[in-house]
Amino acid sequence: MKPKEINLFDFIEGRSVKVKREIAAIKGDRPGSNIVFIGGMHGNEPTGVLALYHVMRQLEQLKPLISGAIYAVVGNLTALEKGERFIVNDLNRIWQADMVEKARNRDYHPDEIINEVEEQIELWGYLDNLLQTSDEKFYFVDLHTTSVKSEPFIFMSDTLMNRRFIKKTPVPVVIGIEEHLDEPLLSYVNDLGYPSLAFEGGQHTDSESVRNHEAMIWLSLVNGGFMKKIEVPKFKKHYHQLYHATEGNKKVYEIRTRQGLYPDDTFKMNAGFENFQMIRKGQPLAMLNGEIVKANETAQIFMPLYQHKGDDGFFIIKKIAKFWLGISYVFRRLNLYRILSFLPGVRKFMGSNHVMIVNKDIAKWYSVELLHLMGYRRKKKQGNLTLFIRRKFDLYGPWKRAKTR
Ligand SMILES: [Zn+2]
Structure with a gap:
């Protein structure tokens, strides 16, 4: 063809x-x-x-x-x-x-x-x-x-x-x-x-x-x-x-909230938001099925939806301090992720350092942040427990193994 x-x-x-x-x-x-x-x-x-x-x-x-x-x-x-x-x-x-x-x-x-x-x-x-x-x-x-x-x-x-x-x-x-x-x-x-x-x-x-x-x-x-x-x-x-x-903006932000939409939802973003615009906690952002959606924290609005197709209404993002990015770099280079299971509310899953379970009733606010910074991503949620899995590849990928074979 x-x-x-x-x-x-x-x-x-x-x-x-x-x-x-x-x-x-x-x-x-x-x-x-x-x-x-x-x-x-x-x-x-x-x-x-x-x-x-x-x-x-x-x-x-x-x-x-x-x-x-x-x-x-x-x-x-x-x-x-x-x-x-x-x-x-x-x-x-x-x-x-x-x-x-x-x-x-x-x-x-x-x-x-x-x-x-x-x-x-x-x-x-x-x-x-x-x-x-x-x-x-x-x-x-x-x-x-x-x-x-x-x-x-x-x-x-x-x-x-x-x-x-x-x-x-x-x-x-x-x-x-x-x-x-x-x-x-x-x-x-x-x-x-x-x-x-x-x-x-x-x-x-x-x-x-x-x-x-x-x-x-x-x-x-x-x-x-x-x-x-x-x-x-x-x-x-x-x-x-x-x-x-970008006016020289080289900052790193993490996604804190996603306003997801179902196909039947009627959603209308309030007019006038620009990407990365600052928002205050409690500020009205959009109308979802006739109800006002307010900002759940003081942060920045991100990707507000102003087109008719799409299932992300908006995101809320927050800047990550350079200090934490630096620390996480060092920790990951040194494979220090093993210490994460000593954090309150965090434990290894079936003895593996690659999978961690977080109990949100016990964990401190910084536990999840640290897991993210150490290269773990949230995978599954069940009740008050969340499963985090460490990415298999961080600094090197499969090509390196292919080369040294
Ligand atoms: Zn696209």
Whole structure:
């Protein structure tokens, strides 16, 4: 079957461009890691795809010295063509291990292979194939935009390899999203042991978002060791693009609250909230099924929903102090997570240091914070008990084992 090709309007250059699943695959002359950029996981977010199209075209023309391999790929091709977030269900919420397994084996009745199922089968087919091509590290960068006006930011799991990858990127980081969202693609590849992040470049159809995405792509190529800074056309301009867009905000925030929505809910966000805006405890934020929803703490509002599709009403986030980030780095490098089971209300599960059970009636406020900072993520809740599991990969992934074999 001929690969599907769609027309996408490039509002920066004022013309229509042809886009396929694979925008580009550029193999360097020197050995190195691999990087996979994904644009258009949500079909109403074309700016990441346009930025990839622009940068890849430049790379193909300039032919700089590249170490490793660079791939650019489209997420939801059908939805992108229609300009809709998704057709039937959100392609970025169906990456549970068993769903991926089904996609890999095409374990569906032909009648079931519609829209996002088909997109997932194709996309995973492509990515899975790539992962077989190299024993080296794979970076994943997923490009998104928001419905609300926002400075650029990064979503990622708090692994040491992710921290290292974004160290020189002048963009704020939000961690802990994976505890609140149904399986996005990045959580899946992160659990496989690859550094991966989502970059939110700004508002859906803003031309600044294209520039921010382009800047992020160039910076990622340098930070991942694919290109030398000097080989990037106008590297400084790209760095400053992001630096000015975020006003130099490089803070790390954690998600504290998610206002989830069910399909039948009527939800209306109060007007005028911007991303990262300060809110006070008790401040009215939205109307949910005729009731006022108020802020449960003084913190910052994040990703308020101002579009009709989506199941996250808003999030509340809070800054993590540099001190704690530093401490957790040292503790994780030294594998000191064993001491966590001495905290009040925290104990090992079946003798394993990798799984901890927290009793919220006994635990102190800092217990959960410390578990997060030590690289554990909340997995299951039952009554007053919560199960936390330590991420299998922190500083190194499976590529390292492949190499030393
Ligand atoms: Zn998105």
